[in-house]
Amino acid sequence: MVRVLIVSASPREYGYVRRASEFARRVATEVMGEEASWIDLYNYRIHPCVGCVSDNVKACYRPCPIDDDWERIADMVEGSDALILVTPIYWYNVSTPMKCFIDRLTTFENAIFVEGRSRLEGKVAAFAAIGNDVGAIAVIQNLMIVLNSMGAVIPPWALAYHTSEESPLRSEKFVLDMANVVSCSVLMARALKGLGIPREWYRADREFVERVTKIAEEVDREFDEMLYGS
Amino acid sequence: MVRVLIVSASPREYGYVRRASEFARRVATEVMGEEASWIDLYNYRIHPCVGCVSDNVKACYRPCPIDDDWERIADMVEGSDALILVTPIYWYNVSTPMKCFIDRLTTFENAIFVEGRSRLEGKVAAFAAIGNDVGAIAVIQNLMIVLNSMGAVIPPWALAYHTSEESPLRSEKFVLDMANVVSCSVLMARALKGLGIPREWYRADREFVERVTKIAEEVDREFDEMLYGS
Amino acid sequence: MVRVLIVSASPREYGYVRRASEFARRVATEVMGEEASWIDLYNYRIHPCVGCVSDNVKACYRPCPIDDDWERIADMVEGSDALILVTPIYWYNVSTPMKCFIDRLTTFENAIFVEGRSRLEGKVAAFAAIGNDVGAIAVIQNLMIVLNSMGAVIPPWALAYHTSEESPLRSEKFVLDMANVVSCSVLMARALKGLGIPREWYRADREFVERVTKIAEEVDREFDEMLYGS
Amino acid sequence: MVRVLIVSASPREYGYVRRASEFARRVATEVMGEEASWIDLYNYRIHPCVGCVSDNVKACYRPCPIDDDWERIADMVEGSDALILVTPIYWYNVSTPMKCFIDRLTTFENAIFVEGRSRLEGKVAAFAAIGNDVGAIAVIQNLMIVLNSMGAVIPPWALAYHTSEESPLRSEKFVLDMANVVSCSVLMARALKGLGIPREWYRADREFVERVTKIAEEVDREFDEMLYGS
Numbered sequence: 071m072v073r074v075l076i077v078s079a080s081p082r083e084y085g086y087v088r089r090a091s092e093f094a095r096r097v098a099t100e101v102m103g104e105e106a107s108w109i110d111l112y113n114y115r116i117h118p119c120v121g122c123v124s125d126n127v128k129a130c131y132r133p134c135p136i137d138d139d140w141e142r143i144a145d146m147v148e149g150s151d152a153l154i155l156v157t158p159i160y161w162y163n164v165s166t167p168m169k170c171f172i173d174r175l176t177t178f179e180n181a182i183f184v185e186g187r188s189r190l191e192g193k194v195a196a197f198a199a200i201g202n203d204v205g206a207i208a209v210i211q212n213l214m215i216v217l218n219s220m221g222a223v224i225p226p227w228a229l230a231y232h233t234s235e236e237s238p239l240r241s242e243k244f245v246l247d248m249a250n251v252v253s254c255s256v257l258m259a260r261a262l263k264g265l266g267i268p269r270e271w272y273r274a275d276r277e278f279v280e281r282v283t284k285i286a287e288e289v290d291r292e293f294d295e296m297l298y299g300s
Numbered sequence: 301m302v303r304v305l306i307v308s309a310s311p312r313e314y315g316y317v318r319r320a321s322e323f324a325r326r327v328a329t330e331v332m333g334e335e336a337s338w339i340d341l342y343n344y345r346i347h348p349c350v351g352c353v354s355d356n357v358k359a360c361y362r363p364c365p366i367d368d369d370w371e372r373i374a375d376m377v378e379g380s381d382a383l384i385l386v387t388p389i390y391w392y393n394v395s396t397p398m399k400c401f402i403d404r405l406t407t408f409e410n411a412i413f414v415e416g417r418s419r420l421e422g423k424v425a426a427f428a429a430i431g432n433d434v435g436a437i438a439v440i441q442n443l444m445i446v447l448n449s450m451g452a453v454i455p456p457w458a459l460a461y462h463t464s465e466e467s468p469l470r471s472e473k474f475v476l477d478m479a480n481v482v483s484c485s486v487l488m489a490r491a492l493k494g495l496g497i498p499r500e501w502y503r504a505d506r507e508f509v510e511r512v513t514k515i516a517e518e519v520d521r522e523f524d525e526m527l528y529g530s
Numbered sequence: 531m532v533r534v535l536i537v538s539a540s541p542r543e544y545g546y547v548r549r550a551s552e553f554a555r556r557v558a559t560e561v562m563g564e565e566a567s568w569i570d571l572y573n574y575r576i577h578p579c580v581g582c583v584s585d586n587v588k589a590c591y592r593p594c595p596i597d598d599d600w601e602r603i604a605d606m607v608e609g610s611d612a613l614i615l616v617t618p619i620y621w622y623n624v625s626t627p628m629k630c631f632i633d634r635l636t637t638f639e640n641a642i643f644v645e646g647r648s649r650l651e652g653k654v655a656a657f658a659a660i661g662n663d664v665g666a667i668a669v670i671q672n673l674m675i676v677l678n679s680m681g682a683v684i685p686p687w688a689l690a691y692h693t694s695e696e697s698p699l700r701s702e703k704f705v706l707d708m709a710n711v712v713s714c715s716v717l718m719a720r721a722l723k724g725l726g727i728p729r730e731w732y733r734a735d736r737e738f739v740e741r742v743t744k745i746a747e748e749v750d751r752e753f754d755e756m757l758y759g760s
Numbered sequence: 761m762v763r764v765l766i767v768s769a770s771p772r773e774y775g776y777v778r779r780a781s782e783f784a785r786r787v788a789t790e791v792m793g794e795e796a797s798w799i800d801l802y803n804y805r806i807h808p809c810v811g812c813v814s815d816n817v818k819a820c821y822r823p824c825p826i827d828d829d830w831e832r833i834a835d836m837v838e839g840s841d842a843l844i845l846v847t848p849i850y851w852y853n854v855s856t857p858m859k860c861f862i863d864r865l866t867t868f869e870n871a872i873f874v875e876g877r878s879r880l881e882g883k884v885a886a887f888a889a890i891g892n893d894v895g896a897i898a899v900i901q902n903l904m905i906v907l908n909s910m911g912a913v914i915p916p917w918a919l920a921y922h923t924s925e926e927s928p929l930r931s932e933k934f935v936l937d938m939a940n941v942v943s944c945s946v947l948m949a950r951a952l953k954g955l956g957i958p959r960e961w962y963r964a965d966r967e968f969v970e971r972v973t974k975i976a977e978e979v980d981r982e983f984d985e986m987l988y989g990s
Contacts, residue, residue, distance in 0.1 A: 166348035224914035454684035626808035
């Protein structure tokens with residue numbers, strides 16, 4: 071069994087970032103048959119990192135001394151095999167709470183200096199960025215190199231993006247890429263747990279396309295109903 | 301008269317980012333003879349942007365509806381001719397409050413859709429990034445393209461960086477580059493106000509080097525005294 | 531009088547990058563009334579930089595010792611007040627000849643170590659990136675920080691991008707942004723030559739929009755005719 | 761058995777980039793016991809991509825129609841399980857021949873549209889960037905997201921960098937990070953071939969450190985002798 075954690079950071083309760091996140095959760099559970107949770111950082115209180123590590127390299131460690139919801143989030147990260155970050159594109163970069171999340175993950179990476187190993191080492195990480203306009207690659211390249219620098223594995227095809235005003239769940243390309251972000255993350259996490267080595271990664275076979283397209287339509291409709299009423 | 305606003309975002313009260321910021325302030329006033337203020341965002345309450353603009357393009361405008369210290373900061377931005385951002389390097393990116401500041405500046409840029417013009421258009425912007433390790437260019441290139449996309453002018457030599465464990469104010473290269481970030485910003489702001497066109501930009505003449513080196517030493521010493529006692 | 535040099539780097543003779551470049555040239559001459567030239571680097575032989583500067587900091591200087599067309603291009607750069615780089619997006623980055631151009635510009639920047647000043651200092655630089663898909667900001671942020679690090683001024687609104695399969699010259703947004711890249715570059719070059727200080731930068735007034743739209747249509751049609759016959 | 765291909769792109773025959781590359785080759789063979797080759801792109805004729813794919817999506821495929829040394833390089837890429845790219849930092853970006861290599865790899869990635877699958881899918885990719893000054897992360901984040909977008913797996917700790925004027929092979933940090941770039945790439949390639957799942961990735965145990973430090977010293981000395989005579 072592989073556990074997937076989807077972390078988004080959008081203020082818009084029924085917006086595209088959250089739709090894409092719920093879509094990812096369902097692909098992980100319904101298509102891949104794994105455990106998956108999704109949290110949005112705007113529902114948590116997380117304060118900016120105060121850089122304890124600059125004074126004492128061993129001071130940055132779990133539990134983080136800052137008094138907020140970090141440790142609840144950190145428990146979920148700790149318990150996951152694959153982490154999928156879904157961010158809106160704000161000024162060619164992540165949203166503020168996603169930046170905050172990244173900085174606070176130092177409590178995992180900096181375990182190097184306390185217990186000899188990053189607590190993210192060997193976890194799988196993958197990414198999605200959603201906006202009305204350009205900037206997706208600028209955002210994702212930062213997230214990718216950061217997570218890799220913390221010890222995470224980046225599976226093939228670990229990025230999905232959407233940069234137009236329509237719902238990403240109505241874009242064939244986004245739906246398939248996002249489903250593969252989930253699928254490749256799960257395949258990689260399984261491989262690293264001894265649960266089988268994939269011979270192929272990106273899936274575009276008809277069965278897969280039909281299932282994920284149906285899920286995308288369902289999620290989009292449900293969110294529309296929550297937003298506009300049915 | 302040109303007004304310079306230096307905005308830093310470091311949690312470390314006597315750290316390198318704040319030393320560099322105070323150095324910049326003194327260069328602007330003592331060497332360039334202009335007005336300058338410095339604020340650090342960790343001393344203000346600023347909440348993450350909630351993306352009103354996605355619902356209504358005219359909703360994002362001053363005053364920002366979020367109830368925090370933004371409008372005080374915004375008044376200072378509004379009153380400045382040149383904006384110098386000084387950030388620590390956290391995971392090859394800005395610190396969280398600096399990211400928050402950038403997102404909230406949308407209230408300036410988005411004036412395009414309310415009054416027909418960005419309130420940052422024609423202001424001058426320049427940058428410094430300070431850390432123990434790599435990532436300075438990754439950080440600054442994001443800040444530079446963002447401020448330019450909001451309408452700011454980027455003067456020549458608008459970047460200074462320091463990526464080692466020693467004080468930046470003891471690095472000849474950083475001190476000279478940072479002093480030129482200030483000097484070139486002032487020269488550009490003056491030119492755009494009709495106060496004279498520079499024939500040269502980067503200064504490395506002995507008089508300038510000596511003055512700014514002396515200021516750097518003073519600031520470093522004062523901060524050491526505040527940190528360690530005298 | 532201000533001289534604008536447009537440098538593109540696309541292998542496709544009647545492709546979008548070259549259309550955008552010719553459009554920029556006509557805006558500079560017909561709308562702004564300045565001198566402008568356009569060259570495409572695929573029409574020149576320019577070899578990769580061999581890094582002489584690492585052996586001897588004074589060795590990298592004009593004329594560059596590499597025997598190719600560089601010095602002809604360099605003369606044009608030297609003679610320009612504003613440089614507009616137009617690149618296709620190849621793997622979230624510039625095309626190879628544009629990268630080569632950037633590296634060879636070291637002969638200008640490195641004049642710092644020979645004659646005390648970069649030969650790009652105070653010139654104006656602006657950018658456009660064109661592709662079918664994402665990556666525009668990743669490309670332009672690199673070009674912007676590089677040219678600024680060589681001493682160039684970046685005027686307000688110094689970027690235009692287009693990331694879809696249609697002609698950029700049929701996109702209202704691209705046409706207006708690209709025209710403003712040219713216009714703001716000219717306004718800045720004029721200001722720095724004492725030819726007047728702009729009170730406003732981005733133009734979206736009807737007269738301007740109509741003129742540049744007409745030019746865009748003409749260029750697009752002419753290129754279609756050259757490509758398909760009339 | 762796992763095959764590692766190291767690809768560098770530096771004009772300096774006995775320079776730091778090539779030293780790091782030869783070091784990587786020896787770690788792969790002597791420490792990890794695998795097959796490894798190293799090529800430097802400055803020893804090959806490779807012309808800029810001409811973008812055939814824009815006219816006909818199936819036209820970009822092996823063999824590439826451009827008449828140069830690409831197919832010899834491509835055979836080596838095809839035959840490798842792990843690809844390690846070692847680049848100098850030229851203007852916060854790769855060198856021109858490395859950019860050319862990336863663009864020509866489209867013949868592998870674009871197999872998606874001819875045979876249904878990228879020929880880089882599931883290969884392992886990792887990176888090193890070496891320069892006198894900043895820019896390492898800006899370079900590597902581009903390479904990492906590009907290779908991942910072509911289907912490559914990025915193993916944990918897939919980056920090493922060196923940004924000072926001393927030899928990287930005399931930097932403890934670089935030597936250990938570069939050795940781990942090789943080691944993690946091999947571990948990942950083995951895992952994906954069913955040759956065992958690593959329980960730990962980054963190695964800093966004394967035995968490993970001593971072996972790779974000794975190799976680094978040997979390589980550095982050999983290159984010094986070739987450069988200066990013995």
